[in-house]
Amino acid sequence: MRQILPLALTAAALAAAYFLDLPKTFGAHPWWSQKVVLIGGGAGLAVAFVLNFLPIKAVIRVALFAGLAVFAYALATYGKTQFAASYAEDAFAGALWYFGWIGTPAALAAVFYTGIAAVWHNRV
Numbered sequence: 001m002r003q004i005l006p007l008a009l010t011a012a013a014l015a016a017a018y019f020l021d022l023p024k025t026f027g028a029h030p031w032w033s034q035k036v037v038l039i040g041g042g043a044g045l046a047v048a049f050v051l052n053f054l055p056i057k058a059v060i061r062v063a064l065f066a067g068l069a070v071f072a073y074a075l076a077t078y079g080k081t082q083f084a085a086s087y088a089e090d091a092f093a094g095a096l097w098y099f100g101w102i103g104t105p106a107a108l109a110a111v112f113y114t115g116i117a118a119v120w121h122n123r124v
Helices: 003-018 033-051 058-085 091-119
Strands: none
Touching: 003 033, 003 091, 033 058, 033 091, 058 091
16 A cells, blocks of 8 residues: 555656657657657566565665666667768667667656655655
């Protein structure tokens, strides 16, 4: 029962990111910018929820997820620039762009959930 508030707040943040289309604002392709929030956000929330029950300090989990978010965004940005430079012929760069954008909301959702759960349960 104590996990409901962090889950609800993270789901509300993901819904806001979906409806505001935030990934498109930060460089995702308009065709799939909302889909990456659904795929990545749900996966990140699920992973963070499961890892919340392991005896790993919340600060370590937040740092790990934040590092993954930075890495995924850098990967997406690199893929986007290489895909555009190849005139949309480099399929690997396109995949980096797409999967980097799936990883970014996944890691950000995990950071958000872990931080809220840690504060809510006084395990900071």
